[in-house]
Amino acid sequence: MLGLLGSTLDRGTAGPRRWEHWRPSVALCQHEDLVVSRFELLFAEPHASLAATVRDDIRHVSPETEVRLHVDATTDPWDFESVYAHLHDFARAYPFDPEAEDYLVHITTGSHVAQICLFLLTESRHIPGCLVQTSPPRRTRAIEPGGYQVIDLDLSKYDRIATRFAKDELDERTMLTSGIGTRNAAFEGLVTMLDRVATRSAAPMLLLGPTGAGKSRMARRVYDLKKARRLVRGPFVEVNCATIRGDAAMSALFGHVRGAFTGALRDRPGLLRSANEGVLFLDEIAELGLDEQAMLLRALEEKRFLPLGGDREASSDFQLIGGTNRDLSQAVREGRFRDDLLARINLWTFRLPGLVDRREDIAPNLAYELEQFRQRTGTAVTFSTEARRLFLEFAEGPDAPWPGNFRDLNAVVTRLATLAPGGRITVDQVAAEIATLRALWRESWAGHTRDGLIDLVVPAGTAVTLDRFDRAQLEDVLTVCRSAPSLSAAGRVLFDRSRARKQSVNDADRLRKYLARFGLDWHELKASV
Structure with missing residues (x-):
């Protein structure tokens, strides 16, 4: 006792x-x-x-x-x-x-x-x-x-309490997924971990993933969850760092005093102060300049910063969520991102998968997008049975690379729903939309530079793990594949020196095995060309 x-x-x-x-x-x-x-x-x-x-x-x-x-x-x-x-x-x-x-x-x-x-x-x-x-x-x-x-x-010994906790946790995960059920085990695990971190930590978080994977929406849902649990009192403040540069970035983030620069006619508090006791989401955080990164680091560590042109420090206590589709470690090696800032914000990092890595979730997201369309326009639209089957057969198959991820899916549903006769999407509509998508993606492929090919065709979960050496090599391979008429022809170009030293050559097999290392298949690759 x-x-x-x-x-x-x-x-x-x-x-x-x-x-x-x-x-x-x-x-x-x-x-x-x-x-x-x-x-x-x-x-x-x-x-x-x-x-x-x-x-x-x-x-x-x-x-x-x-x-x-x-x-x-x-x-x-x-x-x-x-x-x-x-x-x-x-x-x-x-x-x-x-x-x-x-x-x-x-x-x-x-x-x-x-x-x-x-x-x-x-x-x-x-x-x-x-x-x-x-x-x-x-x-x-x-x-x-x-x-x-x-x-x-020990609350686990109390059945009714344990049941209530399980329901609360399910409700929280549902909030993080916007009420959209997921059938993807990896994404389900990510959401479960994100739920635990969001409700137990006020440390910075990083959301990684390709463009259109839902980083902005996830950041907002994390805030909604923390607000529901009374873990934050302030607002959700979002800014796309790719849209601000130089003095404009400094002013937008940290505020300025009157007369700090031409056109500064009055004091401006800045987004950091606006996010006090709330959540600040810096989308495309990798696009911040080095000066802004240094000031952001101090604001995170000391909760204080100096407005542009000011001589008196301001304070703000906020939780930072950063979003990017860039490899921040690579940006550090290239001198474009501060290593001390990365170390500070890299405590909780979540990689959101692209749509191609969650094909089994296309069906529930399709229903979600139709409901969003109804809420925006007041018009309820549905698929005919055959039209829905045809669309999902294409959308969930290997011929759909979905380079824009959920933004692509949103655009598709908006086009189909807007043009649906009598609020019913038909087979002919779906067939025409599939043809449109293939043409758009073919043009997107052809217009991509070498640096963009990997992000277009390699699954996001694989692309973000590539070393610089592998990335450079793979970009060259994809460039050759884009113009080659066949797998063997591409192999002959890529292995034209080493094949001369071999008694028996199988260029197609060598190239097929190389592409497989990155989750790529020749036929799926060429289907998007």
Whole structure:
């Protein structure tokens, strides 16, 4: 048993008449069905005499109980910080052995602050035991021990609580996915981890993934979740860093004072101050200049920054979420991104997969986009059975690379729904849309520079892991494949030196195996050309 001496309740009254009163610490050792082998009793030094009396009385009613007295150095029993610190230190130093002993924590005595601290230490498992609450007998003057109740704080043992927690967690994950069910196990795992981090941490987060993968929407959902849990009080502030440069970036982010530059006619607070006690989402964070990166780093570490042209610091306490489709480690190596800033924001990093890596989620997202269209326009549109089957057969198949990811899908649904006769999307519409998409993607492929080919055809989860050497080599291979009429022809161009030294050559097989390393297939590749 661990407990605090009750300076009033444990005193009872002076002399032998104390036995006529209920004293919680003594009564706890009088129950026949609760044998206390050891009682660790903490007391304030001014009450040393009372502690000795309680110890002797416990020995009298329960000779098998060893009472150990510990002086509690807390000077103010209502100072939460001090009380918690002393009890925490005691718990950390105590040689608990849960395999050999059971522990109970008595929370009837002591100040309310001390009781709260004991609860917290037991709930966090710093004290590996259960709580025990005692109550006096019904008769006012009696020597009966009264009652006691053991409270186990392991919530997993309570079915209704566990069910409620499971439902809360499901509701939170549903919030993060905008209510769209996912059938992709990897994305489901990502959302589960994102839910845990969002509700337990205020540290910066990074959302990586290709353009159109939903980074902006996910950042907004993280904010909505934190707001629902009352973890933030401020607003959600979003800015696309690719749209601001130079003084405009400094002013937009950190604010400026009047006269800081031509056209600065009045003070501007800046987005960092607007996001105080909320969430700041910096989309395309890799596009920030090095000067802005340095100021952002200081704002994250010290919660303070200097507005443009100002001589007085401003302050803001916000959570940062950064989004990018760039390889930030590569940007650091090229000198375009600060390594200290990356180290600061790279604590929680989530890679959102592109649509091609979540083909099984196209169907539920299709329904979501139709509902969004209805909310925007007031018009309900549906697919005919055959039209939906035809569209999903194409959309979920290898012929659809979806380079724009969910933005492409949104555009498709908008076109189909807008032109649907009588609110019903037909097979002819879908067939025409598929032809349009193939033409658009073919033009997109042909117009891509070498640097963009990988992001167009390689799954996002693979592309972001490529070393610079592999990326450069693969870009050259894709450039050759784009213009070659066949797999063998591309192989002959790529292996024209080494094939001369081989007695038996199979250029097509060599190239096929090389592409497979990156999740690419020749026929799928050429289908988009």
